[in-house]
Amino acid sequence: MSEFWVDVVVENVVGKCKCCLSEMELKTLWDQHEFEGDGEVYGEMLNECFGISFHQPDPSEQICEVCIVRLREALEFKKEILATQEMLQEGVQVVKEDVSNEKQQMEEGPEEVPLTHVSVEFLQKKDEDYDDYIPEVDEIKEITNNKFYKFVRDIQKLLTFTNAIPFRTRATRYYCFYCSTDGPLFEDPDELRSHTTTEHDKERISRVEQHMKPQWLNEVIKFDIKDLQCTECMLTLHDWNNMFVHFAETHDIGFDEAYTRVIPYSLTSDLQCVLCRENFANYGLLDIHMNLHYSNHVCFKCGDTFLSVSRLDKHMTTHKTGNFPCTKCDKSFSLNYYLTRHVNLVHNQKTPKCVYCKKNVEGPMHLHISEEHSEKVKPLTCEVCGKVFTWKPYFVAHMRRNHIGVKKYKCEHCPKKFIKPYELKTHSITHTRLSRLFECGACKATFNSITSIKKHISVHDKEK
Template sequence: MDSAIMVESLPIFGTCSLCLVEGVVKSMLIKQITENKTESYTDMLLKCFSIDMAALDLDDTKRLICHMCIKQLESCLEFKEQVEVSLKTLEETIQFKILNDLIIKKELDEYRPRTRQKTRKKTLSTSKKKVSYSTKRQADLSDTEKMLQSGLFPFKINKNQIYSCAICPEKSAILDDIKTHIMEHNISNISLAFKKMLSSNLQTFYKSCQKLRCKICKTEIPDYDTLKRHITSCVNSSSRWNNLPFKLEKDQLDCPICKKTFLNFVSLNTHMNVHYPNHICDSCGKAFASKARLRGHMRTHEIGDFPCRYCDAVFDRVTKRENHVSKEHKSGIRYACKRCNISLTSFYARQKHLAEVHNEELKRYKCKACTQSYITPGHLSSHVRRDHLNERNHKCSKCDLAFYTRNSLKMHMIKHDGERIHACNICNKSYQRKKTLREHMRIHTNDKRFVCPVCGRAFTQKCTLKGHLKVHDRKVDLVDERIPQPLHSI
């Protein structure tokens, strides 16, 4: 059966990571197309302000950005690129002017009399520092030329394995392209970029005489071929990139490894822990793709006294306190009706309120495998995994049964080791579940709510009605056997 899912788009409500304002937001991790370039808002933030969201101690699923911050970020990035182009043009103009003045001065010196070319001793003594500086600069430029001839050049390696120019914002996933681009810069700028490589955290190599030296293993890199092999072996093996591969499409999100389908990016992002178990919890053995996720999970094991900052309630775990705050103190703010300003406890409650009270026609999440549709992506996701994918991750340790939810398993375990704590106050019969006791009480109140559609008899228990219906099935079979079969002519 085809279990693919078709989801109609709904706005995402959350808190913007940049201005902390709650409202309609977007994920900062999803690629955006701007001026024929595909980049995420995290890339734009890194390029504009040198802020690396992946390096911050934040929950991976809370990197969100609102519409107002998107406009400001795009405006800042556009202004930054404008400034860089202007300064580069201005620098090249000045350098051209200086070079032109030197040529003119040299031509004039060739026509001057020899007497005027003599300089005073005082002038020579004061110019020693300038001569030594000029000599050192010439040596640096000579080293730079030799390094460029051997294929070595200044560049940066970002966490997403993207190479960038050490002089301007140019980026590429191919090292050869960056090498070709660097050669277009002025040799003085390239020499200065070589000097800055030692102090930059984004540069894995630094200049050592006329070679590059790896910051990780201290190996000297003499030429371009050695550089490429070293990046493949040493740099890639020593660096832990936190980026995960995602396949983002318009209607649905698929895992690129196991092809499993998800309704939202949060679920897909959490699922990637299965394929990238880089960090394991020592307490329970669960694995996570990044240290940030493991740190967030470790909070579930903390035990102590955690008071609520809004009321006098105290909880023994941090997660219980956060659930309490989200449900009791912040749910009304987040899930408020736009028409009557009533605070609702959840997204589902607000959608149900809009449909029942205001007769609003809601967008529904449709299942492509059957005719069912739901008003929340969570309900559709549960339907697909439970009914179509037959997902049963919670297995009983005492029998072969498995269940979709942890609560269903908990109710099932009562059959194995549960006590009969729910007793009837009329006949003293006891049951393991309170629900079973309520069904038993119908016997004493003569509540016969289950009516046979064939003969009209009523029963107090649904299971009794099911047993009674089998009687009608047997009668039909007996009648069919008594009907004489027609004779067929040969």
């Protein structure tokens, strides 16, 4: 029985995180990895922080990105505690007093008194400024916990009195808040809303606190507020900020943390900021834009604002200038961020991974998805002209080019107009014979672009 159990355990942990058994974004535990210009070995960091020793390090052991971040923070916290203890010890004066006479007086007592009595006095600075009060660690922890529980209560109020849907994102893709990024992804926001309301109706409010932990990883929460309504009076709430006024004045419902930590989105095919009504081509651009509206954290070097600490930390890496040479070629970069991009694009040449089958795909991703996972792709039909698309970026580009975008670039030679300057430039070539620089070797026909002549040569190839 014991042999069978060992076999099962070994089989289950292969290809999973050594710390949490996750299968997402894994890195080897014993190889050296680059981080902010320094090398780090995660197995050695585990040993240093928690005293976990591996007698025979296995090259196949891995750790996920989430645990790597938590390990770095734990190690820094341990170093901070040790440094604090060292400072406290340096600030202690031990005074020894002879109390032998006291012992003689208490010989008849039930307890034995030590020969040496130790009194401890903390040394204080002579010019100490008591106005600059620094709270203790326990006080800071208590304040942080109070803010977190107020934040959870605010989320529960919003989920109780509105039809808003919480959600998560990863690489500009939508995920269920309750299933997290380990669950299914949703290309269509309507399917995400339907999944959340049907599959998680009972835990929608009661398990919010559980899904908001750990605190450092859930500083903010994203809400989809498409067709937002007040469930108390069934009033349609067209403005996010006026919603708080409505609850305060009409229903006497107040909020503490939601003003700055609940980030509103309206997930539709035509993405628009719900606060300033600016339009965006994709969710990634909209998500970056929301930093302008929520200045929870400010970069002290450039003044840019960010809605969470994680975004600020990622931004700060762009300010760490220096000389970062590439170990695989003779190029060097002023930012470590540029070096990492160079290595990934030039030397590693990582191919993108399919979100459905987790395979690395060489070539256009949309062709792989349409051929291998056609049953999971929802066709998008243009309501204006009836064209059907299986790839959302193509659908969005079609709508902007043909039905939404403003054609403000007019050709000087004909009535045609264009959305982009390069489209006008490409079109203008067709009005002059001098630009026909590409000649067919078979029939001497001339063309103004290499694309046109390639298309023409394919006709000759078919005739052979």
